[in-house]
Amino acid sequence: MEILNEIKFIMPSLSVNEGAARAVVSSFLIQADPTVEELSDIRTAVSEAVTNAVVHGYRHKKGDIELTVRLLPDRVIYIRVKDRGCGIEDVEKAMEPLFTTAPEEERSGLGFSVMQSFMDKLKVKSTPDKGTTVTMRKRLSAHGN
Structure with missing residues (x-):
């Protein structure tokens, strides 16, 4: 896979780092x-x-989140978000709309659904007690505005 440009960003698992x-x-x-x-x-x-x-991987405990963004040929954007948190036991179940592991926090359970709707491809790999890696791709239109 040819990479035209890439950036890696490591941040602590604090909700303010979403911005x-x-x-x-x-x-x-x-x-x-x-x-x-x-x-x-x-x-x-x-x-x-x-x-x-932040919410599900580390359950508000401290840990690092790695964000990688790549610009690939043909205007394809590759994004990876990786944590070393608690992992997901059943990825298929977790990807169902409205499924949440934090109902007490009034979480809607739509995170993966939102990612799927906005990106061309979404892949989730997870191992309990080892963490989760979310990989997304999107091809940009021929000419931006």
């Missing part, structure tokens, strides 16, 4: 000239992935 992740992604993607809608979709998907790592 930092969005800012990093936005700044990096400017070079690809995405449409406003594409940028918004990608920022939202990243926000959901980081929130999942």
Whole structure:
């Protein structure tokens, strides 16, 4: 896989860093000239992935979240959000709309559904007690605005 450009960002698992992740992604993607809608979709998907790592992966405990963003040929954006938290026992079940492990926190259980709706591809790999890696891809339109 040819990588045209790449950025890696490691942040502590604090909910305030959700905004930092969005800012990093936005700044990096400017070079690809995405449409406003594409940028918004990608920022939202990243926000959901980081929130999942904070709330479900680490359950508000301290740990690192790794964000990798790559610009690939043909205007493809690759994003990976990785944590070393508690992991997901049943990924298929976790990806069902409205499923949540934190109902007491009034979580809607739509994180993965939102990521799927805004990105072209979503892959979730997880091992209990080892962590979760969310990989997303989106091809940008031919010419951004």
